[in-house]
């Protein structure tokens with residue numbers, strides 16, 4: 271049977287190099303695969319997952335109503351709090367897992383409370399590993415690479431999926447885990463002695479490792495064999511990318527995913543947005559207020575459906591991230607659609623004096639000011655009836671240069687956000703220490719204490 275025929279029959283989700291045929295397939299073929307995958311998913315969920323069946327029945331929806339992508343809008347959008355409610359009513363796992371032969375739980379990091387468990391069948395796990403392999407392959411990982419994973423191995427999924435994806439490509443994986451398990455000095459000694467060529471970690475930790483390497487008297491560009499860094503679980507901003515590439519002498523790539531979805535997207539070598547593994551996932555970009563589709567290319571909340579997943583699939587699940595579809599073909603040759611960088615989370619969006627503000631706006635400003643360091647923190651206070659915004663950033667400068675950069679930062683923040691923001695410059699390392707950079711999984715950038723300390 272030809273590869274094409276296997277795809278037509280729904281032969282599922284191959285790893286590279288076979289996946290190239292899907293990744294470059296004509297749009298109408300991809301859409302056919304999605305229509306078929308969606309119909310199967312809806313029937314599976316109806317038969318096996320009370321969480322979805324109850325919701326759909328309550329709205330008078332039957333699987334026959336869903337014949338393809340065009341009918342997706344008939345299904346209700348599911349939010350994180352719907353899953354949290356399911357967990358409360360049906361402890362300990364909720365009623366969204368389904369009665370499938372699950373072999374593994376991974377869970378959300380629980381940044382807003384209890385971790386949310388997601389079951390995986392063996393097949394689910396293998397498909398996600400294939401998607402992870404596509405991601406690493408697109409970013410240049412190959413047989414012979416020594417790939418060190420400096421992400422947490424825990425209920426957090428991506429340390430494991432990076433490991434398995436890399437193994438499928440024939441790379442040699444060094445699973446040192448996060449800095450909390452393998453201290454940074456030891457991570458660096460291993461990377462140096464064992465000839466690590468690819469580092470997989472959060473941008474902030476990979477930058478922190480560069481700081482530690484310098485303190486150890488190592489030359490990050492000469493004393494290591496590193497050629498790629500691969501990032502996830504925390505947005506790779508352009509300034510962070512440039513800093514990582516420059517300091518380590520590597521190509522740095524970003525990815526976007528979550529435990530609910532597996533490995534849905536990746537940057538290709540063009541670094542111009544995240545390609546979606548569209549045989550496995552349907553993404554929608556919707557208006558966060560009414561869940562109607564936004565106009566082409568406009569920002570909205572990302573809503574995802576995982577077509578392949580047996581246990582705990584997500585069906586029209588709001589990721590609560592703000593992004594957009596990128597228009598036009600990618601020079602890499604893939605025909606899969608691309609998502610723009612995430613601009614922020616719906617929950618991180620704070621209204622300050624009536625203006626929508628995302629902490630990532632601060633990063634856009636820091637990009638233009640190389641005198642300042644990369645970590646930052648935003649504090650919101652209410653003084654009387656007025657909102658006060660303070661941005662903390664680290665700075666190496668002293669004296670007049672320091673005063674001048676503070677002024678520039680405040681001016682640039684105002685120009686970018688439309689808000690008057692006070693800058694507070696801290697000594698190098700001070701902010702990293704207070705944010706516990708070695709231990710955290712996701713960077714928290716904002717503390718909204720309005721209402722906590724009204725004065």
Ligand SMILES: [Zn+2]
Nearest residue numbers: 538540600602
């Ligand atoms: Zn591309």
